[in-house]
Amino acid sequence: MKNRIFGIETEYGLIFIPHGKVYLPMEKILGYVFEGLIPNSWPSNAFLCNGARFYQDTGCHPEYATPECDQVFDVVVHDKAGERLLEKSLPIAQKKLKEEGLAGNIFIYKNNTDSMGNTYGCHENYLMRRDIDFWKVTEQLIPFFVTRQIYTGSGKVLNISGRSHFFISQRAQHIHEKTSSSTTSSRSIINTRDEPHADAEKYRRLHIIIGDSNMSEYATYLKVGATALILSMIESGFRVPGIELEDPVKAMREISRDPTLKKKIRLEKGKELTAIQVQRLYLERVKKYLASEEEDPISSDILERWEYVLDELEDDPMRLDREIDWVTKKGLIDSYMEKEGCGLDDPRVGMIDLQYHDISRDRGLYYLLCKEGLTERIATESDVIKALEFPPQTTRAKVRGDFVRFAKEKNRSYTVDWTYLKLNGYWEETILCMDPFSSENVRVKELIAAAGNQK
Amino acid sequence: MKKQGKKKEAKKTVDEKGKEEAASAKSEVVEKGKKISEDLDNIMDKIDDVLEENAEEFVKNYVQKGGQ
Numbered sequence: 319m320k321n322r323i324f325g326i327e328t329e330y331g332l333i334f335i336p337h338g339k340v341y342l343p344m345e346k347i348l349g350y351v352f353e354g355l356i357p358n359s360w361p362s363n364a365f366l367c368n369g370a371r372f373y374q375d376t377g378c379h380p381e382y383a384t385p386e387c388d389q390v391f392d393v394v395v396h397d398k399a400g401e402r403l404l405e406k407s408l409p410i411a412q413k414k415l416k417e418e419g420l421a422g423n424i425f426i427y428k429n430n431t432d433s434m435g436n437t438y439g440c441h442e443n444y445l446m447r448r449d450i451d452f453w454k455v456t457e458q459l460i461p462f463f464v465t466r467q468i469y470t471g472s473g474k475v476l477n478i479s480g481r482s483h484f485f486i487s488q489r490a491q492h493i494h495e496k497t498s499s500s501t502t503s504s505r506s507i508i509n510t511r512d513e514p515h516a517d518a519e520k521y522r523r524l525h526i527i528i529g530d531s532n533m534s535e536y537a538t539y540l541k542v543g544a545t546a547l548i549l550s551m552i553e554s555g556f557r558v559p560g561i562e563l564e565d566p567v568k569a570m571r572e573i574s575r576d577p578t579l580k581k582k583i584r585l586e587k588g589k590e591l592t593a594i595q596v597q598r599l600y601l602e603r604v605k606k607y608l609a610s611e612e613e614d615p616i617s618s619d620i621l622e623r624w625e626y627v628l629d630e631l632e633d634d635p636m637r638l639d640r641e642i643d644w645v646t647k648k649g650l651i652d653s654y655m656e657k658e659g660c661g662l663d664d665p666r667v668g669m670i671d672l673q674y675h676d677i678s679r680d681r682g683l684y685y686l687l688c689k690e691g692l693t694e695r696i697a698t699e700s701d702v703i704k705a706l707e708f709p710p711q712t713t714r715a716k717v718r719g720d721f722v723r724f725a726k727e728k729n730r731s732y733t734v735d736w737t738y739l740k741l742n743g744y745w746e747e748t749i750l751c752m753d754p755f756s757s758e759n760v761r762v763k764e765l766i767a768a769a770g771n772q773k
Numbered sequence: 774m775k776k777q778g779k780k781k782e783a784k785k786t787v788d789e790k791g792k793e794e795a796a797s798a799k800s801e802v803v804e805k806g807k808k809i810s811e812d813l814d815n816i817m818d819k820i821d822d823v824l825e826e827n828a829e830e831f832v833k834n835y836v837q838k839g840g841q
Contacts, residue, residue, distance in 0.1 A: 377838035438840025501841040665829035
């Protein structure tokens, strides 16, 4: 697989259910969560020892941005680590609330919608070569992203005109444009925000905001993995000809609304294909591309899983209830409705829809299945635990992680961003780290060594 | 990393190797790749244990400010 930096930013849903009638502004609740995560801290924007960033995003959502990863596997692990960090903050935050006489429970959800139709995102970032024509890439990518939801969707029960329906994707109904620079209105399939956090002459950022947040590690692995393969293929000059869709936004909604996956969408040239068929065109092209490259076990693994999932989706989507979030959720809901003799509009079904995404492993329904061994994992729990403390060792995140750990140990205040590090104090200089592929920085090494000599 | 496609691997084993091996491969499938449908009663009971009460009010109250 080509050298590439990946990252995922996840905005979480947050709610406090008090015992009794108390109103607390969301900012205050989030403040307690922050304190649970970073004791004696304050900032609503913090870089952690594992190189990740945790901060308060638009709409008062806690947001976790993974450190820079150069392996798809690492993205999966660090995305999970974000969930665990928030989960760990919950008892501490609730204890603090209690001390102030505010008893109740905080719930954090890794999903993308609330009961009023508001949405919050899960954004993927891929570093791309600057010298590739971005608009041509965009045309190639749109049909892929429109149809990818058949394995990346997290499922959602939505009431439309008085009737409840099961949708494949949480996010599909909130996308209105093909491309735009906005992330809070007119959300688009391809977002044009171009902050590479690297040498902008060489790289640009591909910022993807249409994806659902995934509980399933398998879905995250496939989401980032298949996308990375497509990007590498396009960067190598391979194209999927004649794939442009007549109306991508409409197609995305139509696919989301049909869990049988039989719905055909219209291509610009008048042809009609199902989402699975569109994905297969990409898959076949990627196979050709990979055949022209040196063999690489990671690409082969992603390809194998991608093909397996498409085959299963074609035969019977419900067979993927271990791997794919929307299928797992739909399986749960269908069984529950059968057992209770209720319909999709039953409030308990709405509760399952929400509680599937609860990150607390004692309450979340995804984790209930996990505990019973009913979900397909990519990482082990020890991989995830390690990622709570340590960044990937092969990217810039290693430098940042070392620096943050050093500053904390020395009890020094610091200012850090994706591309620079600084110990606060008038004599200190800013250390620039513009290369996200570089896991070493001489100045950070010297700084740490010098402090060691002073002991 | 676990490999996907356990079922497929198992199928191949049935075709290619003896019955004994097939049986052991099959039990591995069940052990490692149990489906929700195979454990449904257990799961449905457990859902009832953890599902938040007052579902209607809970879901209605779950309101967020729009994010990105």
